[in-house]
Amino acid sequence: METALEVYNDTEMRSPPLEVEVYNDTETRSPETQPIKRRKKKSMVWEHFTIESVEPNCRRAFCKGCNQSFAYSNGNKVAGTSHLKRHIAKGTCPALAHTQNNDNNQLMGTPYTPKTDTPRRRYRSQNASPYVAFNQDKCHQEIAKMIILHDYPLHMVEHPGFVSFVKSIQPHFDAMSFNNVQGDCVATYLAEKQNVMKSLEGIPGRFCLTLDFWTSKLTLGYVFITAHFIDSDWKIQKKLLNVLMESYPEADEALSLAVANCVSEWGLEGKLFSVTFNHPASNTAVENIKPLLCIKNPGILDGQLVIGNCVARTFSSLAKDVLEKGKDVIKNIRDSVKHVKTSESHEERFVELKEQLQVPSEKVLSLDDQTQWNTTYKMLVAASEVKEVFSCLDTADPDYKQHHSAEDWKNVEALCTFLKPLFEAASTLQSTENPSAVTIFHEVWKTQSDLSRAIAGEDPYVAGIAKTMKEKVDKYWRDCSLVLAMAVVMDPRFKMKLVEFSFSKIFGEDATKNIKTVDDGIHELFSEYMALPAPLKPTSEADGLSDFDTYIMETTGQNLKSELDQYLDETLLPRVQEFDVLDWWKQNKLKYPTLSKMARDILSIPVSAAAFDYVFDMEPREMDEYKTSLRPETVEALICAKEWLLEKDASSAAAQMSSAIKTEA
Secondary structure, eight states, rough: EEEEEEEEOOOOEEESSSEEEEOOOOOOOOOOOOOOOOOOOOOOOOOOOEEEEEEETEEEETTTTOOOEEEETTTEEEOOSSSHHHHHHTSSHHHHHOOOOOOGGSSSOOOOOOSSSSSSEEETTSSSSSOOOOHHHHHHHHHHHHHHHTTGGGGGGGHHHHHHHHHHHHHHOOOOOOOHHHHHHHHHHHHHHHHHHHHOOOOOOOOEEEEEEEEEEEEEEEEEEEEEEEOSSEEEEEEEEEEEEEEESTTTHHHHHHHHHHHHHHHHHTTTTEEEEEEEOHHHHHHGGGSSOOOOOOSTTTTTTTTTHHHOOOOOHHHHHHHHHHHHHHHHHHHHHHHHHHHHHHHHHHHHHHHTTOOOOOOOOOOOOBBBBHHHHHHHHHHHTTTTHHHHHHHHOTTTTOOOOHHHHHHHHHHOOOOOOOOHHHGGSSSSOOOHHHHHHHHHHHHHHHHHHHHHHHHHHHHHHHHHHHHHHHHHHHHHHHHHHHHTTTTTHHHHHHHHHHHHHHHGGHHHHHHHHHHHHHHHHHHHHHSSOOOOOOOGSSHHHHHHHHHHHHHTTTSOOOHHHHHHOOOOOOOOTTTHHHHHHHHHHTTTTHHHHHHHHHTTSOOSOOOOTTTBBOOOBOOOOHTTTTTTHHHHHHHHHHHHHHHHHHHHHHHHHHHHHHHHO
C-alpha cells in the first residue's frame, strides 16, 4: 500500500509542490542501478537516511530507524530534505521518538503520519500552519502593547504564573523584568508620538487646549492636556498630548507650567488659541496663561480665551447643590430602592404589587452611584413613577418599613424638575460629535431663564434651590458669554440676531452694553486675522487676476465692506435640524477666505475639559495608587500610548468597513 503527499518546503519557496511517496517497507525494490555522481551531502538528515536506487533514474531515501522510504530524486529533479527533517524531528519515526530532542521541534511544521490501513490518497498541506520563526523582540513589543491597552501592571512580567505560562508556549522566550517592559512601553509611546506629531504638522488652523485635573492619594496632581482642532476636511478632532504630574497642583504657576511645557514640546508656539480647564484657579494663575495665547489683544479679548469654568464641572456643581438641598428625602428614597433591589423575594413582591395596581412605568428602578449625579437623578425619576407601589408596599411585604409622605414625593418631583434640564444639557457633552459652543449657549441661556422664573415662584423650597443655582450660572455666564456668543455669531442661522435677542432677556437694561461687547470683540478679532500675512499662492494662480484683485482693493478699499460685515448683513439661513455649520464654512471658504479662518478657530473652542465618560462626575477623578507609584514619564507613556493605539485601531477598522462598503457597492 502506498500514499502520496504534497509537501511544501518550510524554509524555501517552491512551486509547484513536490510529490512525496511513502512506501511500505514490505514492497520489493528494483535492482540498484548506476548511481548519479553528486556533491558531498552535509545535511544532518543523512545521519538517519541512506540513498538507494529503486528504478532506473529514480532513487529514494530510506530511514535507518524504521525503514520507510521517501522520494529523493527522479531523473534530474531532487526533492530536497525538508520532508526528511520532518520525519526525524517531529517524532514520526517510531525508532527515534523516544530519543527525539525537543529543541528540534522549531525546525518544521506539523508532521504527516502515513496511514497503512487506507487506500492511497492525496493530501494538500495548504491548511497546515506555516512555520514562523520565533522573534524575541517582536514578542517583547507585543507584551508592551498588551500591557498598555489593558492597563496591566508592569510587574506582571515577573509574576511566576505569567513566566510559567509563556515558557510553556515558547521555551526560548527570555524572561522579562520590570525595567525591560517599562523600556518597551516607553519605546512604544515614543514611536506613536512621532506619528501623532506628523499628523499635526498639516493642521491649517490653531489649537485649543483643555486641561483635565486628576487628584491622587499622595496629594500629587495630574494634568491631562488635550488639543482640539479642525482638520483640513473641516472635521473637529481632538488628541491627547500630555499627562503631566504637578507636585503642587494648587500653586499659581501649576497651570501655566503645564501649558508652557505642552506648547514647547509639541511646537505650538504661535498656534495656541484658547485654554479651558476644570480646576479652580486664582486670577494670578489665569494671568500667567495669557502670554502663551497667540491672541494677545489687550482690550476686548484680554483673557477671554482662558476659560476657567468647564461647563461639565459647572453642571456637576449645580447638580451637587440640588442633591445637597434634598439629601434627606433622597436618602429615604435610596433606602426604599435598596430594599427592593437587594433581595429577589422583595423584588418579586414589588413587581406583583405593581401589576395588581396597574401602575404604568417604563423606567428601570435601580440604585444610584453617588459619584455620578445622573444615576441619582434616574433613581429619583424611576421611584417617583412608582410612588403608589411604595405607598402600599408594606401591605404586600411585611419586611418593608419605609414611609414616604406626600410632601416627600412633592419634593422629589421638585428635585427632578431642577435636575432634568441639567441632565439634558450635560448629555449633549456625551454626544458622538464634539458638542459645540452654540449648543451650550442655548442650554446655559435656557437654564438661566428657568431659574429666574423659579425664583419668582411661590414655592419657598423651589425658590431656595433656584437662588443657589443661579449664582453659579451667572458667574459662568459672566466668564464665558463672550466666547459662547462669538461661536453663535459664526453660525449663519443666528449671527448677531440671537445674541441681541437672548441678551435682552438676560441682561435687561444692560443688554445694549453687553451686545456691544460681543460686536466689538468679534470685530477686534477679525482685525487680527486681517493683519496676518497671507499664505503664498501657487504659481498656477498667478495669472494676472490677482493683480486685478489688488487694484480693486486699492481703488475701492474704504467703500468695500469687510468680509465680516458682508457676512453679518446677509440674510439668516433657515434653522434646519441637521445643519452642519463646519460644512457650511467649508463650502464658503473661498467667499470668506479670512473670516473662514477665524470661524475655524472659534468653532473649535471646547466648552468642556471633562472626558467623554466622566461629564457627570461629582468630584475630580483620582489617579490609581499603582500609577502614582511609577515614574511620571512612565505614567504619561502608558496613558497617552493607550489613547493613540485605540484611536489607530478604530481608524483602521473604520477604513476597512468603508472599503468593504465601497466594494459591495
